Amino acid sequence: MSSFLKDLKEDVNSVFDRDPAARTFFEIITTYPGVHALIFHRFSHALYKSDLKWLARVLSNIVRWYTGIEIHPGAKIGRRFFIDHGTGIVIGETAEIGDDVTLYHGVTLGGTTWSKGKRHPTLENNVVIGAGAKVLGPITIKTGGRVGSNAVVTKDVPQGATVVGVPGRVIEKATLDKNDQRAKTAEKMGFDAYGVAQDAPDPVATAINCMLDHIHVMDEKMERMCKALKAMDAELDDIQIPKLGDLEIQTESSHHEVDLSEIDADQNTAKDTTENP
Known part of the structure; x- marks a missing residue:
């Protein structure tokens, strides 16, 4: 017992x-x-x-x-x-x-x-x-x-x-490391890492994984280029890359405000001209 x-x-x-x-x-x-x-x-x-x-x-x-x-x-x-x-x-x-x-x-x-x-x-x-x-x-x-x-x-x-x-x-450990790399890249971008799941059969997830891998390689390449330029005594400003979520996306409509009352007035004028030539 x-x-x-x-x-x-x-x-x-x-x-x-x-x-x-x-x-x-x-x-x-x-x-x-x-x-x-x-x-x-x-x-x-x-x-x-x-x-x-x-x-x-x-x-x-x-x-x-x-x-x-x-x-x-x-x-x-x-x-x-x-x-x-x-x-x-x-x-x-x-x-x-x-x-x-x-x-x-x-x-x-x-x-x-x-x-x-x-x-x-x-x-x-x-x-x-x-x-x-x-x-x-x-x-x-x-x-x-x-x-x-x-x-x-x-x-x-x-x-x-x-x-x-x-x-x-x-x-394999390399696969696990790659998924960690994708997660870090997604976090750096301010992206919810939907596509980071390993071996996901979803084609959208696969495409996102490819994009994350590409971005990671581009980041590494840019860092090497900056180091090479600095080694040649080039003056470069350190620019902090903002997260995507912090960027304000402005559409063209936000730059051009349209007065709807003027459009209605023009339409009424055109209608009167058609009915009374």
């Missing part, structure tokens, strides 16, 4: 650590389906190991109806496991989950074969799986691995790596 209470306390504390919306212990115990699913999984897993497999499956099936989270009683789950939202999560029989793992809604830890034996993924410690991701087969997500939303992963993920896309592929 003391072990159960210790696990429960750790599970609740993990919610406080990873969900800013959590307010009180009572709220978490009574309203978080991820916590409910985990509590009952510990019971069903104990029944499963005690060879009461049918009863374990019945309990897990009832919890699935109640929470929308399907965890096979045979799955092995470590400490401080956190399920955020939870609806649509499926965890297979031979799945193994380490400590401090986080899953978001719609995640599937599934198999790719009907053969007996190990056929579901292993998640080591501190792994995060994004919403809608599918991790399939007897693969291993190493410690600190990250899987992006809606990714489909069928191969091992190295330690600390991030995987995105369909099929899942590891994002």
Whole structure:
């Protein structure tokens, strides 16, 4: 009993650590389906190991109806496991989950074969799986691995790596650096970096990424040119480039005010001339 209470306390504390919306212990115990699913999984897993497999499956099936989270009683789950939202999560029989793992809604830890034996993924410690991701087969997500939303992963993920896309592929450090560069360029311009999302399939986002890359290269080229001119003792004033949001865009209509009453008078004069030639 003391072990159960210790696990429960750790599970609740993990919610406080990873969900800013959590307010009180009572709220978490009574309203978080991820916590409910985990509590009952510990019971069903104990029944499963005690060879009461049918009863374990019945309990897990009832919890699935109640929470929308399907965890096979045979799955092995470590400490401080956190399920955020939870609806649509499926965890297979031979799945193994380490400590401090986080899953978001719609995640599937599934198999790719009907053969007996190990056929579901292993998640080591501190792994995060994004919403809608599918991790399939007897693969291993190493410690600190990250899987992006809606990714489909069928191969091992190295330690600390991030995987995105369909099929899942590891994002190289150069790609991460490029996205940081785009974010900095967008911030410098005063631009809300809509297109900075990595590997975005949206053609508009792709076009914006290309523009940000081009602007970054132009900035670097201009800086080199200024340094070269200064090295030749050229006198250059340091000009602070304002953000785009600070610039006032003036249209031509703002420079030419038109009196609408004069237009109406001209139209009436023309009408009278037409009717009384």
